[in-house]
Amino acid sequence: MKRLTLLVLTISCLYFGCGEEYSDKPQESSRILAEPYPNDSPYTPDSRKLEEFPIAHRPYQSFTSGIRRFGAARGGGSRLHAAADLYSSVGNAVRAVSSGIITDYYYFYSGTYAAVIEHTMANGSKRVVRYGEISGFANGFAVGSRVHGGDTFARIGKLNCCSPMLHFEYFEGTLSGPLTTNAGPFRRRSDLLNPNQLLLRLYDEAGY
Numbered sequence: 598m599k600r601l602t603l604l605v606l607t608i609s610c611l612y613f614g615c616g617e618e619y620s621d622k623p624q625e626s627s628r629i630l631a632e633p634y635p636n637d638s639p640y641t642p643d644s645r646k647l648e649e650f651p652i653a654h655r656p657y658q659s660f661t662s663g664i665r666r667f668g669a670a671r672g673g674g675s676r677l678h679a680a681a682d683l684y685s686s687v688g689n690a691v692r693a694v695s696s697g698i699i700t701d702y703y704y705f706y707s708g709t710y711a712a713v714i715e716h717t718m719a720n721g722s723k724r725v726v727r728y729g730e731i732s733g734f735a736n737g738f739a740v741g742s743r744v745h746g747g748d749t750f751a752r753i754g755k756l757n758c759c760s761p762m763l764h765f766e767y768f769e770g771t772l773s774g775p776l777t778t779n780a781g782p783f784r785r786r787s788d789l790l791n792p793n794q795l796l797l798r799l800y801d802e803a804g805y
């Protein structure tokens with residue numbers, strides 16, 4: 598039995614990696630929470646956080662390094678990665694980082710979809726997030742729905758090409774028009790932002 602457990606762990610590590618710089622965290626913090634509000638902290642509107650990390654567990658690998666990071670090479674070096682990739686599992690919760698309105702939803706990449714939310718952050722600033730590589734909406738959500746920070750509005754999708762992840766694209770929201778363009782190194786609308794500062798803060802606050 599012990600040998601079997603070791604084998605499963607080894608295979609998991611080969612497939613997902615073993616946490617890179619997160620490996621100093623206690624093992625139990627890597628458990629995956631199926632829902633954002635576990636039973637020991639029942640949800641009430643007053644206890645709701647204004648902002649939340651967009652997946653309900655520690656990403657399986659660092660989102661600030663390797664091919665997952667914002668600015669990593671894509672398309673054989675012809676463009677740069679416009680998002681941070683949060684490695685997860687198919688069907689896991691995708692959560693709104695703050696309050697807002699779902700404004701768009703469409704086919705995105707390799708068998709998955711994307712939803713766009715116009716957010717109002719806790720400090721009052723407007724931001725736009727494209728949540729890419731999702732399977733679809735969670736029950737009760739559609740284009741036009743209002744979300745609160747932490748709402749599970751979608752699920753991680755199954756990519757035909759690669760490991761499942763949330764592809765998190767962050768825009769200042771000062772421009773209008775398509776988020777994907779032919780311009781600039783990222784091939785994105787020019788109000789694209791590096792999401793690392795936001796994501797690292799929300800990750801710290803989540804305490805995974």
Ligand SMILES: [Zn+2]
Nearest residue numbers: 680681682764
């Ligand atoms: Zn990505």
